[in-house]
Amino acid sequence: xxxxxxxxxxxxxxxxxxxxxxxxxxELMNTPLKVDTKSSANDLxxxxxxxxxxxxxxxxxxxxxxxxxxxxxxxxx
Numbered sequence: 001x002x003x004x005x006x007x008x009x010x011x012x013x014x015x016x017x018x019x020x021x022x023x024x025x026x027e028l029m030n031t032p033l034k035v036d037t038k039s040s041a042n043d044l045x046x047x048x049x050x051x052x053x054x055x056x057x058x059x060x061x062x063x064x065x066x067x068x069x070x071x072x073x074x075x076x077x
Contacts, residue, residue, distance in 0.1 A: 010063065017059045021052050049073050 002010075025048060034047040053073045060067050 013059075013063045017056065017063070020059070021055055024055060025052060045073050 028048045028051060036045050037043060038045050050073050053071045057069050057071060057074075060069055
């Protein structure tokens with residue numbers, strides 16, 4: 001069982017990650033947006049989507065190397 005101290009540290013790291021994703025999103029939205037299709041013309045992915053997923057994946061694995069992460073954009077990189 002996870003103790004409250006460990007859970008608080010995990011929570012703090014995840015909140016920091018979410019703040020970093022927010023900052024990255026704002027920064028990337030001020031650059032040219034690249035939009036691609038995935039499975040159909042209605043299934044879109046942007047460079048912002050991909051870069052945010054990469055950051056989230058990288059940081060979650062730093063927080064918990066044993067984490068199993070399933071992402072929406074991964075197979076389209």
